[in-house]
Amino acid sequence: MSIGATHIDHIVIASNDSAATAKLFSVNLGIEIKRVMSRPGTGSHMEFAKLQEVVLEFAGPPQPKEGEEPRARLGGFVLAVDDIDAAVAALRAKGVDVGDAHPAVQPGAKIAGIRAGTHGVPLALIQYNATPVDSQPAGS
């Protein structure tokens, strides 16, 4: 049974200076940074680019540490699914250790992390339009 994964929704590039890394990727690769934000709750500095259906998410601390050289790594990716509760149930039926779906930062979206068995890849599932936007607490 398929879990209904439709595409890679986003790839996380974790950096100790996400603004610098996003700028470097923009210059080196010619990709356009389309959005900059502070993550609600943590204040993490996040910048986003998009190529077709896949978002590149540059994520790092609110401020880089002074004097520290920028360093980045691939921090995982997230697969979009049509029905996250069904996907979680299908994975659990196959013995995969996956967390409960819970509200994501993105309004109306729900996300569930896969906790083991991904062969070293931080991996999660996301469903957009999973809940009415008004029903979510701000910054969840």
Place this chain on the structure above:
Amino acid sequence: MLKKIHHVGVVVQSADEALKFYRDALGLTVTDDRVIEDQGVRGVLLKIGNSEIELLEPTRDDTGVAKFLASRGEGMHHICFESDDVDAELEAARAKGIQLIDEKPRLGLAGMICFLHPKSNHGVLIEYATPLPGGHH
């Protein structure tokens, strides 16, 4: 111009074991599965939307992929961006002073490919690829 994410590369100890998760549990479809002798890897591509996940299993110990596995363990290895013209992308990178791994494109699992040195991208390994005409992607 980079068009899209062609694939994300994941280094694994055993592609057969990894397929139990990526193919059997996630339900993704394998589009290619080959040993590339000169690179010392078995590469398996699984389709997901307009992109793919590339599983890389080292087949000998003297390659970059084998060294990555030995030093860091399994995990994400690189991102590959698709372009219509990998030669032009490589020349543009060279003109910007970006450190290269490949001085010219070569044949890889994703078509004609080249790698940029991670030192030029804050430690992230970047691949460019132009799929071959009639290729699977």
